[in-house]
Amino acid sequence: MRKNQIISLVLLSISGLLLFTVFQKNKAINQSKPSFAADQTYRVSFNYYLEDFDSQDQVNWYLPQNSSRQQIDSLNFPTALIPKKDAYGTRLRWIAHGETQYKQLQTSFVFKGKAYQHQIPENFKTDTESATQYLVSTPLIQTDAPEIIALADQISEANSSDLLRITAAFDRVVQIPSAPIITKTDALTALSRNYASCNGKSRLFVALARAMGYPARLSGGLILENAQKRTSHVWTELKIDGQWIPFDTLNGHFGYLPANYLAIHHGDRAMLSHSPGMSFDYNYSMKQVEVLKFLEHPTATLSSFSPLGLFRLLESGVLNTTALYLILMLPLGGLLVAFLRNVVGLKTFGVFLPVLIAYALFETGFGLGILLFTGLILFVGLASRPFQRLGLLHTPKLVISLTLMVVFMLAGTAAGLYFDIPWLRSLTVFPTIILTLSAEKFSNLIVEDGLADASRMLFQTLLAVSCCYLLFQQQLIFEWLVVFPEFLMLIIVIAILLGRYIGFRLVEIVRFNPLLK
Template identity: 30%
Template structure:
């Protein structure tokens, strides 16, 4: 019997080793092939309200396709409005129209896009092009809000660029002036370039307009760019920055957040030019918000490249995307066998007892939605509520199953209350607790009650600490980028984990916690020998 389990274990351990060897040396397999792209799912929600019947036309901008970002999938929806998306100049304009509409109505636009950071090498000897194509003339002109020919702006630009002999040094001088000398103030309305220079403070709009006016004064085309920075969700604040035409490329500069010839991937372009974000003629009340989440996007075309592989992971990934299923779900599924091995080691080797066998892994898998701190606090709060509930209900001598139903109802009622006050206070961190599945709460309530009745309160506190520790360890293993890439590249590692579990399953020695507990006995026994 010993030889039989030993052989089975070796088979499971060596299958992935052989498979990985063949992939690398026979199929020219590289880990870089499997690394998915990072993207965003961006949602714009608009609410309009009218007290009397009106014909309404609301328009705004959809994300643009350019070198920095690419729209993969998009959809506009409303029960009451007709949705339309069309190209106007260099922008993509979406509009919602309806006739004789009254009351509150909702519109929604959802887009999946791939975005990347971009950085240009701005060489110090870059010359000013003397022969720009005619299409660039409009980016050299003065306008009502960008007063390129303003005497004050021209004098200031000349002073800043005096003794600067290269285009790089001139633009750098203007950039540093707008960054350091124009104080950022969150104005509700936008300032023009001349006013910004006069009062030396502005929002991103005023800073960018002054920047563009000064650069155009050098004889270099420049334009405003509007968009959104995906740094927190949801948000209503959009952003403006600058692009300068250099050596045949529109090069980005942000005079608000000090990006020089570069932008991070969280900058999403919505429009070019000095635009108003929303346009509508009727007198209506309009509210809007942007929300987003990070998504994983599989690379395309790799399923054919590796079609001869016994397990074509790329075909599976592409089908997830095809059926509009988040690739993150597939990644989490691959990570669960690894998390299970970690749990087995912590329980069987270290001797950490937890609530349920796989409950810590289930909780760890949802912490990405709630956040680590809030998720752990919620888990602890559930245990505390169940503890108090059991103390109160024990006096009523209620049967087990009705008691479970009452405790579950109590926890749900408290969560709904917290969720409600989170909505009122617009505390979106608290609102994210809705990601905590009811099934996990039910299992937790069941296990806590059994431990309280059979082992007492002291045992409950010890197991609570152990469970939280295992949850945190599992969470960081599940969310390790390196380990996720290894599992995506070599899913056959699941076989290795099965073999490892067989080895641990045959373990008959003391656990670490048992050794610590009985260390005095072991030391006396060794001394007697």
């Protein structure tokens, strides 16, 4: 009785501590929950380096602004500069004014973006407000050029609705081969050369849209990724029923921008410019910030709530999301397998082996992964049976199984590459050691209990793997464990209760049900 009291006290203490810490942290999180639900978050820095400049040399660059699909936080720039709005966006201008002959200018901010797919109507309402500004011809967007007009008329005559005309013009520009041209390319040149970069293709699409009577403009910014680069990006926007809709003819985005597109300015103007003759260099530094989507918080924000959180590991890069996912889900998967063994009554290849196999299935998909795993286990298990008759010790037999596994995987991968079969090329993603141990267990079971019993245990192991795979697909559970790692203590509580279970297993109830009646 005293033992039961001690166990009950331990369980109550762990549960009380768990509830207290979760309550305190959840309260802090709810009080600071942001209103903007971002799909991706990046830390971005514009770095400009100047040398040997004259007293009146200047640098101009545009700053990103908030919109319905992006939010800019923690915006920092040189304190002496004052942002000014113009027709293209919000601009900063730095003028030398006799400063030293070396200068570094920097703008940094946190970008939160979300992807958005616009629903475009079949026919558009007439927009007289933009008739002059966004329909006229310019030196780089030659709307009135005969070649542009001829192509626009051809597209208009072949399509009966506004949506079909815009789609046909978009497809025509998308088909133009892309080329990494650094200099500006006008619309007519992009059409005649039949190759262009993002700025040439975007100008051509704007010219065609304007020639067909649709208000259009350029939009510029950056495609964010974990990198440091110098290239910006340009796309097109059409004003449809009073709303500016994005179209990226370089990457084929129709009425859509991905979450990592940072919009900075509008119109046919450079995002960055400087006085000629000065020594000038620059780069854009970007780093993605891990975001827990169900809380809509960047991990950097959550790290201030509690030292028990795992946000700093993600933020610092000590562990990436994949590694932390495996670490946190491993005990949860082990608890599930223990439940299946002790309560349900399944017989599996160990406790954590089904968990690791389930995790490996994420590389290939569930159906294909199960087939590959079963095929490999059966092949290696059956192929190693002749070596059992030689009376070899356990370790040499394990080496033989490992060698057979590696040979089979290499042969399958080579065949997949030669015959271009994707599922054969996927063989190498399986952890070789895990498969070897599974094959060794299967081979030993065949010798000890026969092929029928070994096959039944393999089937039950696959059932446990399937349950673990379904558990691992619940991203919400992983994010809760990142925010509330205290729940790992709950696993200990459940494991203690599970360890004291001495009742019937479910398969035994089914098996002996006639006798029990």
